[in-house]
Amino acid sequence: xxxxxxxxxxxxxLVFVCLLIVADRCFGLVMEKVLSETNKGDWGRNNYLMDExxxxxxxxxxxxxxxxxxxxxxxxxxxMKCINAGEDGMGILLMNTRLKHIAERLTxxxxxxxxxxxxxxxxELDNSRYLKFLRTYVDHPDVKExxxxxxxxxxxxxxxxxxxxxxxxxxxxSQRFSRDPTMSKDILxxxxxxxxxxxxxxxxxxxxxxxxxxxxxxxxxxxxICIDNGIRLVFVISPYYGCGTFTVPSSLASLxxxxxxxxxxxxxxxxxxxxxxxxxxxxxxxxxxxxxFTIMIGEEVKGILRK
Numbered sequence: 001x002x003x004x005x006x007x008x009x010x011x012x013x014l015v016f017v018c019l020l021i022v023a024d025r026c027f028g029l030v031m032e033k034v035l036s037e038t039n040k041g042d043w044g045r046n047n048y049l050m051d052e053x054x055x056x057x058x059x060x061x062x063x064x065x066x067x068x069x070x071x072x073x074x075x076x077x078x079x080m081k082c083i084n085a086g087e088d089g090m091g092i093l094l095m096n097t098r099l100k101h102i103a104e105r106l107t108x109x110x111x112x113x114x115x116x117x118x119x120x121x122x123x124e125l126d127n128s129r130y131l132k133f134l135r136t137y138v139d140h141p142d143v144k145e146x147x148x149x150x151x152x153x154x155x156x157x158x159x160x161x162x163x164x165x166x167x168x169x170x171x172x173x174s175q176r177f178s179r180d181p182t183m184s185k186d187i188l189x190x191x192x193x194x195x196x197x198x199x200x201x202x203x204x205x206x207x208x209x210x211x212x213x214x215x216x217x218x219x220x221x222x223x224x225i226c227i228d229n230g231i232r233l234v235f236v237i238s239p240y241y242g243c244g245t246f247t248v249p250s251s252l253a254s255l256x257x258x259x260x261x262x263x264x265x266x267x268x269x270x271x272x273x274x275x276x277x278x279x280x281x282x283x284x285x286x287x288x289x290x291x292x293f294t295i296m297i298g299e300e301v302k303g304i305l306r307k
Contacts, residue, residue: 028161031169034176035136041175043168049085049098050137054106056080057301060095061114063088068114068238068285070294071188077298078305080109084189091119093130093146096218096225100142103229110232110301113222115263120219121249123212127151135164136172149214191287196241196279209249216251223255234301235263238293239272241282264300266293 038044057080059069065086074082085098099111118125127150134150137143138158147154157163165172226233235256237246246267248256256263271292272278278289285293 024161028164031161031165031172035172038172038176040178040180041171043172043175046133046137049083050101050140053083053085053102054081055083056108057082057110057112058099058102058108059084059086059112059114060099061086062091062116062119064116064238064284065114066190067192068290068293069112069189069297070191070291073291073294074298074301077295078110078301082188086114087133089119090130090133091116092121092215092218092222093127093150094134096222097134097142097146099222099225101140103225103231107229108231110234110305111226112234112236112297112301115235115237115252117209117249121211121215121251122209123215124209127212127214132167136168138164146218189290191290192280192284194280194286196276196281196286198276198282211249211251219251220255223259223261227259232304233259233261234304235261236297237263237265237267239266239269239278239285239289241273241276241279244268244273262304264297266296271296 035043036047038047057071057074057078059065059071059074059082063086066084066088067086069082069084069086071082071084085095085102087094087098095113102108115121131147131150131154134143134147135154135158138147138154147158223233225231235252240246244267246265248263248265252263255261266272272285272289275289278285278292280286
């Protein structure tokens with residue numbers, strides 16, 4: 001048996017590493033093209049919001065933004081084109097980045113921000129949950145900055161294109177090549193169907209929850225973006241089924257006091273909170289409830305625009 005040849009081993013290892021790098025780069029080039037051509041589903045909507053969206057009013061926030069505000073109805077009410085830029089399971093870290101990127105192309109007149117402490121203030125959630133989405137758009141400078149703020153170690157991991165897409169590439173491919181005519185981009189909103197038929201205990205949100213310094217910084221930065229660009233900013237807390245209280249976190253309250261930013265708190269609005277037929281679950285209005293809520297917000301926003 002011949003002895004172990006170190007030179008041959010390292011030569012083969014070098015060839016393997018080179019092939020792996022080439023495969024990684026090729027995979028990245030293919031996925032970049034596939035993503036850029038996706039115009040259906042969630043990823044098509046994300047592309048539209050990042051690179052094409054044009055409007056006077058932006059609705060921003062988590063699932064309670066995309067499901068509670070009918071941008072088409074709001075457009076008719078305000079006489080201005082509205083775009084729903086909310087995102088399920090996301091919050092201020094993405095919304096700040098999204099607004100910053102959109103503001104490079106256009107300056108909206110109004111931002112309506114659906115505030116939820118869980119995603120916009122509290123420290124309980126691990127911010128790395130945002131990375132799955134954000135790392136896919138890391139070539140955008142604002143997105144890259146946010147990724148580095150969440151996890152500086154991503155700088156090295158993102159040298160691999162396979163890592164960048166590893167948890168989302170099947171979704172992107174399926175939406176890019178989908179022939180389902182019902183797979184829309186949900187540009188205006190994504191209404192929820194059904195009626196809540198359960199019970200829910202009285203809850204309180206806000207109050208003594210601990211603040212996430214990164215979320216606080218991004219929230220203040222979003223406010224500053226609006227001020228610098230002459231954008232009217234409104235914070236809204238939409239209804240939650242059942243009787244309860246919402247205590248505005250001190251960081252948000254001080255920001256709004258400092259810059260005279262209105263907060264429309266409908267968390268315990270009696271018009272909604274005792275009627276389960278307007279909800280699909282305790283934290284989300286159904287289509288009927290959301291349509292009614294959109295009309296209410298339209299009137300309130302018109303009120304501040306007259307001032």
